[in-house]
Amino acid sequence: MAQLLKVHGSQNQFFILDQTKLKTKLTQPELVALTKQITDPTKGLLDGADGVLVIDHSDHPGALGSMEVINTDGSIASMCGNGLRTVARYLSDKYQQDTFKVETLDSDLSVHREAELAAGVPTFSVEISPVSFDKASLPFDHLGGDTLIDKEAPAFAQELKFTAIAVPNPHLISFVSSEVLHSNLLGRLGKQLNQPNQYFPDGVNVSFAQILDHNQLFVRTYERGVGFTNACGTGMSATSLAFCLNYPQTADFEKPISVYNPGGMVKTRVHDDNRTYHIDLIGNATFTHQITIPDADLHVHQLHRAKIKATGEQRNYLNFVNQLKQQEV
Numbered sequence: 001m002a003q004l005l006k007v008h009g010s011q012n013q014f015f016i017l018d019q020t021k022l023k024t025k026l027t028q029p030e031l032v033a034l035t036k037q038i039t040d041p042t043k044g045l046l047d048g049a050d051g052v053l054v055i056d057h058s059d060h061p062g063a064l065g066s067m068e069v070i071n072t073d074g075s076i077a078s079m080c081g082n083g084l085r086t087v088a089r090y091l092s093d094k095y096q097q098d099t100f101k102v103e104t105l106d107s108d109l110s111v112h113r114e115a116e117l118a119a120g121v122p123t124f125s126v127e128i129s130p131v132s133f134d135k136a137s138l139p140f141d142h143l144g145g146d147t148l149i150d151k152e153a154p155a156f157a158q159e160l161k162f163t164a165i166a167v168p169n170p171h172l173i174s175f176v177s178s179e180v181l182h183s184n185l186l187g188r189l190g191k192q193l194n195q196p197n198q199y200f201p202d203g204v205n206v207s208f209a210q211i212l213d214h215n216q217l218f219v220r221t222y223e224r225g226v227g228f229t230n231a232c233g234t235g236m237s238a239t240s241l242a243f244c245l246n247y248p249q250t251a252d253f254e255k256p257i258s259v260y261n262p263g264g265m266v267k268t269r270v271h272d273d274n275r276t277y278h279i280d281l282i283g284n285a286t287f288t289h290q291i292t293i294p295d296a297d298l299h300v301h302q303l304h305r306a307k308i309k310a311t312g313e314q315r316n317y318l319n320f321v322n323q324l325k326q327q328e329v
């Protein structure tokens with residue numbers, strides 16, 4: 001029998017599959033087919049998810065395992081910040097280590113267990129890097145320059161400024177009013193830039209942020225390969241960097257930034273090492289369900305024999321979210 005986990009970071013939902021535990025590993029086409037099936041809100045399990053996180057062995061120095069991120073539409077993402085926290089917890093529990101690295105598509109990233117954000121809410125810090133503003137690495141085109149940092153882009157919206165950052169997955173960010181944040185512009189732009197278009201040929205994650213206070217943001221994201229999510233970890237990290245760069249009076253490098261999102265709240269810390277940037281993303285790593293399923297069924301993405309058991313952890317997470325709401329009142 002194979003075991004899957006349903007997990008979330010800021011209610012950005014995933015299934016974790018550990019390939020090392022299977023008699024025969026799933027092939028890449030089998031992983032993609034399973035992802036499309038299991039994450040589907042109606043045909044999948046547990047109302048679906050935003051993607052599948054595939055864990056495997058790593059032979060890289062200091063890495064306890066590798067993580068592959070498959071979006072719900074079957075596309076591969078180079079990174080996933082909320083997902084990496086849950087993978088960090090999984091590997092930490094498996095190998096009884098609290099500080100280590102995880103191999104991702106582009107780089108080996110440092111992760112460590114942190115003090116709990118609230119009682120019974122396991123919390124991890126993960127490194128978000130490498131960072132690039134370069135049009136070739138995002139990639140983008142037809143936006144009038146080799147970088148897009150706090151610049152107008154009339155093709156996207158009048159009177160808004162945009163910043164494009166790869167961390168290394170691509171993000172387009174705009175700081176907006178509460179009115180624009182809650183309008184349908186984010187959905188329209190997210191859809192437009194994630195179908196064939198001349199600006200972002202590989203698509204892009206689009207985030208709108210509202211500045212709440214000094215070192216405090218609210219961020220909403222339309223994700224490439226997914227659509228609206230409760231939270232996007234790399235999006236909140238890239239937005240925190242844009243906050244420090246574009247609003248130096250209101251945001252501080254090296255200090256904790258609170259990033260609220262529709263799924264809860266995370267902390268970020270943006271580091272500036274002679275203009276080489278990296279970000280710490282700190283937040284929950286919650287396991288909501290354990291799923292048992294025959295190995296053979298996974299290979300052919302059949303889910304009807306899956307047995308599901310709730311862990312009870314979601315109650316602690318929801319208490320944390322309620323505490324946040326009470327602080328707002």
Ligand SMILES: N[C@@H](CCC[C@H](N)C(=O)O)C(=O)O
Nearest residue numbers: 077080081082169232233234
């Ligand atoms: N939700 C993730 C990002 C997932 C990948 C994204 N959809 C992409 O294609 O780049 C996060 O928490 O970072």
